[in-house]
Structures are given as structure tokens and as C-alpha cells.
Amino acid sequence: MKRYKVKERLKTKIVKERRRRKIVLAVTGILGILAVCGLLFRKVSHTLMTSKFFEVKTTDITGACITEPELIRQYLNFNGKNIFCLELGKSRNLVINRFASIKNANIRRRLPFSISIYIEERVPIAEMNIDVARVGIDQDCVSFSLPDSYEHLPVLPANLSDKNRDLCVSFLNGIYELPIYRNIESVNIRVSGGLEFTLKSGGLVLFGGIENVEYKLSYLEQIIADMGYKKKEIEYIDMKDFCSEYKEAVVMPKSKDRI
Known part of the structure; x- marks a missing residue:
């Protein structure tokens, strides 16, 4: 009986030892595979990040009507740089901060050597003429340069105070x-108060x-x-006194049309 128990204990010990060996071998194998994968990953990463094949050759820009696409390309200067080394999130923030007309941007890699930039521009609802240059103003009162080719917008006087400018922009945004x-050519705030605008x-x-x-x-x-x-x-x-209780307006035709 004692011999039987000894044999059972030896058998159990051998089984446990074999299990431990299998576990050790499995763990060692996994660690070895991970080490090899790590080395391969580092080698592949190094190859990808240094290969001239992955240098940026084209930067495609869509959605830029106010901002000159070539200025964006020159500012970011992606061409010739490795596509995997570019910090696209940082580049997005840089381009938004650099160009006031850009409200948002989405920059993506297009392997093997192209970058796509999707631009969301601000929508100007008024403009000012400052030193002969056209300056657009959006609904948030953010100012930015407008190209000469951009459509005509209602003009605000360049000497408007910030408060009066905000009132004019709020009015135009509400009727956009x-x-x-x-049909509006220009908008202004009268010295006596109240808004006025000129028709085209x-x-x-x-x-x-x-x-x-x-x-x-x-x-x-x-x-x-x-x-x-x-x-x-x-x-x-003249409808500055017009209201729901006083629905009257003074209409004066040009002198040639007066009776």
C-alpha cells in the first residue's frame, strides 16, 4: 500500500514537472516571438521612416476658395519629407492658427507619397476696405483677407467701433x-443710433x-x-420709427421720379 502511494506521488510530481516545463517553454517561445517581432517592427519602422520611396511628392488641397492653396503648401512644406514622420495633428493646428480664413482642417496620409488636406473656411458675410485691401468678416466677427475675385459683400465702414461692427454683423447674419x-451694398450705424444700409x-x-x-x-x-x-x-x-403699433415708412423717390 505504501509503495502504491509512493508511486502515485512520484507520478503526480512527474506530471507537474512536465506541466511546468511546458509552461516555461511556452512562455519562452512567446517571449522569443515577441522579441523577434519587436526587432522586425523596429527594422520595418526604420526602413519606412528613412526610405525615399515614402517621401511626400504631392499635397492635394480641397475646400480652399479664400485661402490660396499654394500658400498653405509653402507654409506646411511637406514635400520631400517622410510621410510617416509628419505630425499631422500639429500641422492641423499650425495651419488653423496661421490662416484666419481657415476654420477647420483635416489632414490625411495617402500612401505611399501623398497628403490630402480638407479645408473648412469661414464664411464672410460682410467686408471692409482697409488700405485698399478687402477684409472679410464672418458671423463670429473674425477678420481675414479676401481675394479680389471673391463675390461682392455688404461693406462696413473701416472706422466702425467694435460695438457697432458687432451690431452690423449680427444684423447681416440674421438676414443672410x-x-x-x-440687395445690400453697405451697412452703417448712424451717429444718432440705429442702423442704415444702402441698396445696390x-x-x-x-x-x-x-x-x-x-x-x-x-x-x-x-x-x-x-x-x-x-x-x-x-x-x-425712412422706417426707423416703424413698429407693430406704427406701421408707417417715409418713401422718397429720386427727384426725377417725383410728381
Whole structure:
């Protein structure tokens, strides 16, 4: 009986020893494989990051209408650099901070040697003329240069205070989707207070406060349509006192159309 128990203990010990050896061999094998993979990874990484085959040859830019694409290319200067060594997140922040007209940017690798940049530009809703240069202003009152080829926008005086500029921009942003926006030549704040704007046809509109804007503009569009139907040009329209209780506006046609 004792011999049987001794044999069982020896057998159990041998089985456990074999299991330990298998575990040690398995762990050693895994570590060896990981070490080889690490060496291969380092070698492959070194090859990828030093190979001339992966040097950037083209930088494609889409979405840039205000910002000159070539200026973006020159600023980032990707060409000739290894595509895997570029810090695209850092480059994105740099280009947004450098060009005020760029609101957002998405930069991607296109292996083996191209970079794609997707630009989201700010949308100007007004402009100023400063030292002959065109300066666009978006709804957040961010200013940036406009190319001469860009469409005409309502013009704000260059000497407007920040407060009055913000009022004009707020007004234009509120009517940006309305037809009247395309008919506005310039916008200003009167010395006595209240907003005024010039129509592209040359007529001056004394608009007053910017409360109930859509209601006032609806009435204004009726006046403009009526004057157009009568084939009369507008000298000015005074509706600064117009409100829901006082629905009146003074309309003065140009002298040649006065009776």
C-alpha cells in the first residue's frame, strides 16, 4: 500500500514537472516571438521612416476658395519629407492658427507619397476696405483677407467701433438667407443710433433698431417691389420709427421720379 502511494506521488510530481516545463517553454517561445517581432517592427519602422520611396511628392488641397492653396503648401512644406514622420495633428493646428480664413482642417496620409488636406473656411458675410485691401468678416466677427475675385459683400465702414461692427454683423447674419441680403451694398450705424444700409440700386434705408427684423424687412420688400412696379428709383426709405403699433415708412423717390 505504501509503495502504491509512493508511486502515485512520484507520478503526480512527474506530471507537474512536465506541466511546468511546458509552461516555461511556452512562455519562452512567446517571449522569443515577441522579441523577434519587436526587432522586425523596429527594422520595418526604420526602413519606412528613412526610405525615399515614402517621401511626400504631392499635397492635394480641397475646400480652399479664400485661402490660396499654394500658400498653405509653402507654409506646411511637406514635400520631400517622410510621410510617416509628419505630425499631422500639429500641422492641423499650425495651419488653423496661421490662416484666419481657415476654420477647420483635416489632414490625411495617402500612401505611399501623398497628403490630402480638407479645408473648412469661414464664411464672410460682410467686408471692409482697409488700405485698399478687402477684409472679410464672418458671423463670429473674425477678420481675414479676401481675394479680389471673391463675390461682392455688404461693406462696413473701416472706422466702425467694435460695438457697432458687432451690431452690423449680427444684423447681416440674421438676414443672410433672405433675398434682401443680396440687395445690400453697405451697412452703417448712424451717429444718432440705429442702423442704415444702402441698396445696390443706390437707395438709402434708415432701418432703425434691429428688433423684429424679419417683420420690418417683409414690409421693406413690399415697398421695394411696389417702387419697382411703378418704375421709380428710391432716394431713401425712412422706417426707423416703424413698429407693430406704427406701421408707417417715409418713401422718397429720386427727384426725377417725383410728381
